[in-house]
Amino acid sequence: MPELRGTTKGPVLTRWFGTDNLHTLDVYEKLGGYGAMRKALTTMNPDQIVQEVKDSGLRGRGGADFSTGVKWSLMPKESALPMHLVVNADESEPGSAKDRYLMENSPHMLLEGIGIAAFAIRSHQAWIYIRGEYDGPYERLVTAIGEMKKKGYIGPKPFGADWPLDVRIFRGHGAYICGEEGALLESLEGKRAQPRAWKPPYPAQKGVWNRPTTVNNVETISTVPWIIENGGAAYAKLGTEKSHGTRMFTVSGHVQRPGNYEMEIGKTYRDLIEGLAGGALPGHTIKAWWPGGSSSPVMPGDLLDTTTDLDGVKNVANLKSHPQPPLNMGGRAFATMGGSGGVIVMDESFCMVKAAHRLLQFYAHESCGKCTPCRVGGNWAVRAYERILSGEGGTEDLGILDRIQDGLQAGRCLCGLGDAAGWVIASTLTHYRSEYEEHALHNVCSAEMAAVNATSPLAGRTNA
Amino acid sequence: MGVLSEHVIEEIRGLPAQFPDIRSAVMPALDLAQEHVGYLSPEAMSEVAELLKLDPGYVQGVATFYTLFHTEPVGKHRMYLCTNISCKLRGADDLLAHAMQSVGVGGQSEVSADGLFSVEAVECLGACEYAPMMRLDHSYHYDLTAEKIDALIAERKNVLPIHGEVPAKPAEGPPAAPAKPARKRAAAPRKKKADA
Ligand SMILES: Cc1cc2nc3c(=O)[nH]c(=O)nc-3n(C[C@H](O)[C@H](O)[C@H](O)COP(=O)(O)O)c2cc1C
Numbered sequence: 001m002p003e004l005r006g007t008t009k010g011p012v013l014t015r016w017f018g019t020d021n022l023h024t025l026d027v028y029e030k031l032g033g034y035g036a037m038r039k040a041l042t043t044m045n046p047d048q049i050v051q052e053v054k055d056s057g058l059r060g061r062g063g064a065d066f067s068t069g070v071k072w073s074l075m076p077k078e079s080a081l082p083m084h085l086v087v088n089a090d091e092s093e094p095g096s097a098k099d100r101y102l103m104e105n106s107p108h109m110l111l112e113g114i115g116i117a118a119f120a121i122r123s124h125q126a127w128i129y130i131r132g133e134y135d136g137p138y139e140r141l142v143t144a145i146g147e148m149k150k151k152g153y154i155g156p157k158p159f160g161a162d163w164p165l166d167v168r169i170f171r172g173h174g175a176y177i178c179g180e181e182g183a184l185l186e187s188l189e190g191k192r193a194q195p196r197a198w199k200p201p202y203p204a205q206k207g208v209w210n211r212p213t214t215v216n217n218v219e220t221i222s223t224v225p226w227i228i229e230n231g232g233a234a235y236a237k238l239g240t241e242k243s244h245g246t247r248m249f250t251v252s253g254h255v256q257r258p259g260n261y262e263m264e265i266g267k268t269y270r271d272l273i274e275g276l277a278g279g280a281l282p283g284h285t286i287k288a289w290w291p292g293g294s295s296s297p298v299m300p301g302d303l304l305d306t307t308t309d310l311d312g313v314k315n316v317a318n319l320k321s322h323p324q325p326p327l328n329m330g331g332r333a334f335a336t337m338g339g340s341g342g343v344i345v346m347d348e349s350f351c352m353v354k355a356a357h358r359l360l361q362f363y364a365h366e367s368c369g370k371c372t373p374c375r376v377g378g379n380w381a382v383r384a385y386e387r388i389l390s391g392e393g394g395t396e397d398l399g400i401l402d403r404i405q406d407g408l409q410a411g412r413c414l415c416g417l418g419d420a421a422g423w424v425i426a427s428t429l430t431h432y433r434s435e436y437e438e439h440a441l442h443n444v445c446s447a448e449m450a451a452v453n454a455t456s457p458l459a460g461r462t463n464a
Numbered sequence: 465m466g467v468l469s470e471h472v473i474e475e476i477r478g479l480p481a482q483f484p485d486i487r488s489a490v491m492p493a494l495d496l497a498q499e500h501v502g503y504l505s506p507e508a509m510s511e512v513a514e515l516l517k518l519d520p521g522y523v524q525g526v527a528t529f530y531t532l533f534h535t536e537p538v539g540k541h542r543m544y545l546c547t548n549i550s551c552k553l554r555g556a557d558d559l560l561a562h563a564m565q566s567v568g569v570g571g572q573s574e575v576s577a578d579g580l581f582s583v584e585a586v587e588c589l590g591a592c593e594y595a596p597m598m599r600l601d602h603s604y605h606y607d608l609t610a611e612k613i614d615a616l617i618a619e620r621k622n623v624l625p626i627h628g629e630v631p632a633k634p635a636e637g638p639p640a641a642p643a644k645p646a647r648k649r650a651a652a653p654r655k656k657k658a659d660a
């Protein structure tokens with residue numbers, strides 16, 4: 001294992017991190033692990049668990065912030081067909097590594113959460129859909145499942161309860177879109193991963209193999225044991241009025257201590273980026289940051305005091321004196337979002353047009369091709385960026401980018417991938433318009449010039 | 465006389481029973497075939513289709529959708545270098561150029577002359593706190609530098625006589641490229657003349 005970069009002994013998820021061999025069942029259990037699953041299966045019924053999770057206020061950590069307890073309560077109480085819990089371990093959002101951190105350090109925390117969640121939604125078979133590149137976490141989970149089976153925690157009567165449990169792993173094969181829950185279920189069914197057409201039906205009615213299904217993120221499920229052990233009310237005491245608890249953030253890019261940090265929700269991004277992650281590299285200043293993976297609209301460097309509250313972060317008032325980008329989420333204007341918690345930090349030595357170009361390449365490459373605006377828009381945008389960056393662009397290209405972002409947003413695409421691509425263009429073009437103009441009109445890159453003059457050890461390599 | 469061996473065929477035959485629907489077995493089956501053959505040749509794909517009693521076009525459609533399936537030959541060792549934003553901010557593009565030059569490939573579809581390596585620029589691998597990073601075959605390598613990449617290449621060139629964990633010393637002689645190419649490069653570089 002490499003050096004651990006991130007929170008150890010944090011309040012909830014990482015409370016035991018840093019303990020030697022935490023990934024083994026023995027150590028995990030000695031610290032108190034599996035107490036919550038035992039409690040749930042032997043002293044509670046499914047409805048009580050759902051209620052406890054509702055009381056906790058836990059909202060999904062996969063990016064959409066949806067209430068976990070409410071999602072579970074949408075599952076039918078009786079079903080002729082088997083029902084499934086599907087754990088989304090596809091983690092492919094650029095800038096996000098926290099699910100990997102959780103799985104490789106504490107696989108049993110996720111598995112204990114799965115045991116509780118599956119019981120709560122009356123499912124006997126859970127699937128973990130893990131991205132194919134995660135060999136290390138996969139091995140950890142396979143070993144951990146083996147340990148559980150030996151103990152009987154997975155099997156016909158976990159903790160003596162008359163309630164058989166089976167947990168299986170399905171490996172993905174490299175496609176960002178598999179993280180989108182409809183596409184994930186298609187992939188699990190052995191198909192090309194394309195999002196399902198408009199909802200309803202929701203997965204709780206018709207999910208994988210047409211069976212009632214609940215899809216939850218790794219971090220969401222990993223939080224459940226703590227909630228059951230300490231009670232929903234205790235979790236709700238952490239955080240803000242409407243965003244309870246703690247969450248994991250991955251901080252990467254131009255900071256002194258990149259890592260996966262657990263922080264109470266409601267503190268600011270400054271607490272995270274400058275406090276926990278050590279702030280900008282020596283001699284540099286933070287020019288931009290993405291709060292929740294590349295799909296969350298970019299924020300200017302002087303707005304680090306923005307709250308991490310899941311609703312508060314969206315407030316356009318956060319932008320203060322900055323112009324407001326034309327961002328649209330389900331018909332509403334917003335500033336940015338907490339997303340997956342993958343915080344990407346960029347300093348003045350890197351060109352925003354080049355960063356946006358790279359991200360558009362990503363969205364164009366990962367578009368599944370099912371809906372037209374996303375399939376076509378992403379590629380058009382990439383070409384416009386290429387013209388601008390090669391010095392062959394002009395103001396008309398900025399107009400083209402503006403039209404493309406508009407065509408990608410506001411639910412015009414089948415899933416959130418198109419919106420995300422549009423938000424990258426809209427937010428960077430508004431907040432960093434002068435850099436776009438420099439390139440398009442004068443073929444000049446001031447970030448590159450600054451980088452050449454800078455002294456940081458990373459400086460010479462940052463603008464390739 | 466197909467391309468899949470008996471035991472791979474046996475394993476693939478056992479897959480459908482693990483799923484409520486036979487189609488769910490297609491990715492694990494392709495995975496086994498790819499591990500065995502090295503890549504998904506048309507023959508490998510049609511054998512998988514036959515074993516699972518699925519339409520060959522369907523199987524091919526799945527194989528071509530996912531980037532971890534290779535339908536063209538690849539090197540014995542596959543370097544998947546992350547070039548997405550967090551790694552790019554920390555110098556991934558130069559490392560990609562360096563890796564390609566070190567193993568002697570000019571593009572992402574090429575295999576090195578000795579058949580040992582192919583290099584692919586990939587999207588975020590979910591280890592951004594260790595940027596720049598790559599996946600080499602089935603393991604992650606962190607805080608990459610040109611020197612680290614060269615050492616990993618050398619290790620695989622000078623296959624160790626015993627199963628030792630001691631990495632072989634990088635081969636003496638001229639290093640493949642300067643650690644820091646002086647000029648910026650495109651993401652998929654063409655073969656370059658000395659540009660340091
Ligand atoms: C393009 C796209 C990619 C996504 N990728 C992921 C992912 O990698 N992991 C994840 O948990 N959720 C991802 N999501 C969100 C899922 O669709 C879904 O909302 C989530 O897994 C639900 O779990 P939660 O309620 O616990 O957050 C993605 C969504 C979109 C639109």
Ligand code: FES
Pocket residue numbers: 094095096546547548549550551552587588589590591592595597
């Ligand atoms: S951007 Fe390279 S691992 Fe995430």
